[in-house]
Amino acid sequence: MIELSVMLMYIGFAVVGVLVSAVLCLLPGLHVYNVMGFAFLIYLAFLNEVQDHMYFIMFLVGLVVGYAILFTIPTIYLSAPDDSTVWIIYPSQKYLMQGKGHEAVLLTTIGGVVGILIMIIAIPMFMDQLKLIRQIIQPHMFWIIGAVVMFILMSEFPKDFDRGKSKLKKLWVGWTTILAGYLTFLLSSILGIIIFNKTIVPVDRTFQTLGAVFIGMFAASSLLVAIFTHKDIPPQQVTGKVEVKKEEIFRGGVGGTIGGLFAAFMPAITAGVGALLAGHATAAKGERTFIISQGSNRVLYYVGAIVLFFTAIGMRKGALTIGMNLFYTPETKTELFIVVAGIAIASAVAIILILLLSRGVLKLIQKVRYQTISVFALICVTLIVFLMLSWQGLIIYAVSTAIGLLPVVFHSRRMNCLAVILVPIWLSMSGISGDIASALGLF
Amino acid sequence: MNGKLPEVTEKHLLVACVVIVLIGTVFIWLAYTSETTLTKIGDISEDMSFSHIKVRGKVSDFPSYSTDKYEQRTTIKFPINDGTGTMNVKLSDVVSDALLKAGTIPAYGQEVELEGKVSVSEYSKTLTVINPAYVKILTKEDDYVLTNISLVPAVASEGKLIKVSGTVKSLSNLGFAYSFNVTDGYGEVNVFFQTTFANINAKNPYELKGANVTVKGALKWYAQKSYWEIMPTTWNDIEILSTPVERYALRSIGELLGAPGTYLNTSCRIENVSIAFIGTSNLTVTDGTNYLNIYSTVSITSWGNFKVGDKLLIQGKFTKYGDAYEIKVESSNPSHYILEVYT
Numbered sequence: 001m002i003e004l005s006v007m008l009m010y011i012g013f014a015v016v017g018v019l020v021s022a023v024l025c026l027l028p029g030l031h032v033y034n035v036m037g038f039a040f041l042i043y044l045a046f047l048n049e050v051q052d053h054m055y056f057i058m059f060l061v062g063l064v065v066g067y068a069i070l071f072t073i074p075t076i077y078l079s080a081p082d083d084s085t086v087w088i089i090y091p092s093q094k095y096l097m098q099g100k101g102h103e104a105v106l107l108t109t110i111g112g113v114v115g116i117l118i119m120i121i122a123i124p125m126f127m128d129q130l131k132l133i134r135q136i137i138q139p140h141m142f143w144i145i146g147a148v149v150m151f152i153l154m155s156e157f158p159k160d161f162d163r164g165k166s167k168l169k170k171l172w173v174g175w176t177t178i179l180a181g182y183l184t185f186l187l188s189s190i191l192g193i194i195i196f197n198k199t200i201v202p203v204d205r206t207f208q209t210l211g212a213v214f215i216g217m218f219a220a221s222s223l224l225v226a227i228f229t230h231k232d233i234p235p236q237q238v239t240g241k242v243e244v245k246k247e248e249i250f251r252g253g254v255g256g257t258i259g260g261l262f263a264a265f266m267p268a269i270t271a272g273v274g275a276l277l278a279g280h281a282t283a284a285k286g287e288r289t290f291i292i293s294q295g296s297n298r299v300l301y302y303v304g305a306i307v308l309f310f311t312a313i314g315m316r317k318g319a320l321t322i323g324m325n326l327f328y329t330p331e332t333k334t335e336l337f338i339v340v341a342g343i344a345i346a347s348a349v350a351i352i353l354i355l356l357l358s359r360g361v362l363k364l365i366q367k368v369r370y371q372t373i374s375v376f377a378l379i380c381v382t383l384i385v386f387l388m389l390s391w392q393g394l395i396i397y398a399v400s401t402a403i404g405l406l407p408v409v410f411h412s413r414r415m416n417c418l419a420v421i422l423v424p425i426w427l428s429m430s431g432i433s434g435d436i437a438s439a440l441g442l443f
Numbered sequence: 444m445n446g447k448l449p450e451v452t453e454k455h456l457l458v459a460c461v462v463i464v465l466i467g468t469v470f471i472w473l474a475y476t477s478e479t480t481l482t483k484i485g486d487i488s489e490d491m492s493f494s495h496i497k498v499r500g501k502v503s504d505f506p507s508y509s510t511d512k513y514e515q516r517t518t519i520k521f522p523i524n525d526g527t528g529t530m531n532v533k534l535s536d537v538v539s540d541a542l543l544k545a546g547t548i549p550a551y552g553q554e555v556e557l558e559g560k561v562s563v564s565e566y567s568k569t570l571t572v573i574n575p576a577y578v579k580i581l582t583k584e585d586d587y588v589l590t591n592i593s594l595v596p597a598v599a600s601e602g603k604l605i606k607v608s609g610t611v612k613s614l615s616n617l618g619f620a621y622s623f624n625v626t627d628g629y630g631e632v633n634v635f636f637q638t639t640f641a642n643i644n645a646k647n648p649y650e651l652k653g654a655n656v657t658v659k660g661a662l663k664w665y666a667q668k669s670y671w672e673i674m675p676t677t678w679n680d681i682e683i684l685s686t687p688v689e690r691y692a693l694r695s696i697g698e699l700l701g702a703p704g705t706y707l708n709t710s711c712r713i714e715n716v717s718i719a720f721i722g723t724s725n726l727t728v729t730d731g732t733n734y735l736n737i738y739s740t741v742s743i744t745s746w747g748n749f750k751v752g753d754k755l756l757i758q759g760k761f762t763k764y765g766d767a768y769e770i771k772v773e774s775s776n777p778s779h780y781i782l783e784v785y786t
Contacts, residue, residue, distance in 0.1 A: 344467025
């Protein structure tokens with residue numbers, strides 16, 4: 001039996017993680033997994049000195065919980081989407097441009113609350129059933145991921161920004177965004193195959209390679225666009241309430257939960273892809289439903305992966321659980337209960353913080369020019385990539401940024417960038433990864 | 444319908460926070476009260492591999508202790524038996540280090556309760572413990588039965604926990620273990636003390652010679668020599684009640700060499716003597732007039748950094764080798780006999 005005082009210390013560390021996350025979320029583009037990469041490097045150096053890993057783990061849990069909830073702030077106010085926020089960027093930006101940014105924050109938080117409640121109650125309750133589902137689908141992962149890849153490609157659609165005068169022009173306009181999407185998918189796939197098979201970064205940092213890719217594709221490309229194109233944010237109203245139907249909360253919350261859980265459950269699938277699938281599966285419509293679903297989707301994707309790791313399923317999905325598994329394997333239900341308790345209390349702290357931070361950031365962006373924040377953020381994330389992966393990482397970062405700019409320039413879906421992990425993992429599961437890499441001259 | 448939609452306010456979200464915190468509190472309570480169900484070793488089957496279990500049983504052999512030569516990680520292993528079967532237990536390096544520091548290594552004969560991940564093969568069952576909190580020694584001090592040494596053979600059984608008091612009569616270093624006899628005047632019993640555990644606390648086993656001690660441990664039948672031995676695990680199991688007065692009596696070289704017959708095979712201490720010669724396994728010391736050889740079974744280079752002319756305080760046994768007299772040091776640990784060096 002673990003002493004109550006020790007358990008409360010664990011919870012305290014989770015709360016500290018949320019507070020650190022609150023500071024980090026003010027930097028648009030910075031992903032929590034990049035920060036964790038540094039934390040792991042430092043921690044692993046002192047591994048032999050540590051008697052109880054649970055303190056560090058709970059700190060990381062708090063960090064991820066904070067990120068899942070609080071990163072709504074930069075997503076909405078500073079428009080720096082990551083792989084999981086691309087799906088809501090437009091509805092939430094509309095709210096922002098209508099002076100209702102805080103309402104968008106509240107809607108996302110409502111989704112987060114639904115996701116947290118479902119997660120902390122349902123996952124521990126149904127972990128045996130989830131384990132069974134996992135065992136059933138395990139041998140079928142290959143074709144499921146293949147089907148997801150097909151769905152992403154087939155669901156790319158023309159955006160109709162303009163209408164060409166000649167037939168050829170009409171054809172071109174119709175196909176521009178689709179082709180740009182396919183090109184993004186193709187280039188991302190090739191980049192993924194290269195970095196999964198023969199990365200150029202220092203050997204001891206290879207587990208951080210994807211950090212440079214994601215920062216380039218989603219953060220740096222957004223920040224560059226923001227620096228050169230961003231308009232002034234209109235005055236914002238903070239009413240402390242938002243109009244929303246119960247049905248929208250239900251549809252958005254449950255839809256996002258399904259998408260997030262699917263993404264947490266399946267290898268290579270990220271929150272954005274999960275949200276896309278769940279949105280179609282539940283026929284979600286309406287901006288409020290979308291924003292709410294994104295809130296629950298993010299929570300389930302990031303935090304749900306932690307809970308699944310601590311259940312009997314013992315799954316490893318995401319940088320946190322994979323990193324943790326280097327030195328720690330959960331064994332008991334007690335550990336699961338402690339982590340769920342930590343998640344619950346850290347979530348409550350994060351929800352209170354988001355209400356305060358939303359107001360604070362609103363004041364900040366009215367005083368500091370958005371471009372200034374974006375330039376500062378771009379310098380920071382570039383520096384992080386350099387510190388993480390040296391100059392070799394900067395090369396990957398530059399290539400990723402260029403690929404990430406394609407969908408922004410041609411208005412295709414940024415989700416195609418996720419082929420960077422989907423395709424190599426899909427190929428690896430199919431057993432032809434080596435042949436493809438060889439054909440590309442990597443071996 | 445008036446067209447106005449229902450509203451969710453920040454107060455609603457704060458109420459949701461309270462609900463979430465309450466659920467979190469329930470999980471804290473669950474974590475605090477949850478206990479793993481006890482499993483009988485005989486019931487452990489292959490399909491239980493990699494699951495977390497709790498077992499309770501007696502340590503059925505002396506724990507072994509090894510250090511990984513590359514990573515300097517310590518691992519303690521021992522078998523336990525709960526009456527339904529036997530399984531191997533492996534304490535991870537973290538657990539081993541913690542127990543070694545605390546001096547609470549499960550001893551042979553003790554009843555323990557352990558939690559960990561079980562791995563089952565066709566031939567063996569192994570429990571790996573990765574958390575020091577999952578090692579509980581259920582045996583209490585009162586469980587060691589204080590026994591007169593002469594009665595040991597009469598009450599003895601394999602693994603029985605006993606406690607005896609007496610004087611240490613002889614001590615021999617077997618390399619892998621120390622073995623000594625304890626007598627209370629009416630009987631005599633052998634004590635077997637594994638070197639690895641003896642060295643952990645860096646005490647000098649030779650301090651035991653002639654000392655009055657209380658030794659506790661499990662009894663084990665030594666089939667080869669047909670007698671019962673007491674098997675303590677750590678220094679905590681051996682309490683020195685009193686040491687013989689002046690065991691290392693202060694002598695001068697002149698005194699020893701002047702009446703060698705009087706002092707032969709006694710333990711003595713000489714101080715303020717200078718080093719006159721340094722060999723590979725011996726030193727020659729002098730008080731300015733007389734010279735005396737100091738002999739060691741270990742290389743002289745392991746004694747420390749000193750040079751000819753340095754002064755020593757040294758202790759050992761005054762012995763005779765061939766026609767010459769010498770002091771033979773009684774431990775392989777230099778700190779036990781080179782007590783001080785004056786340069």
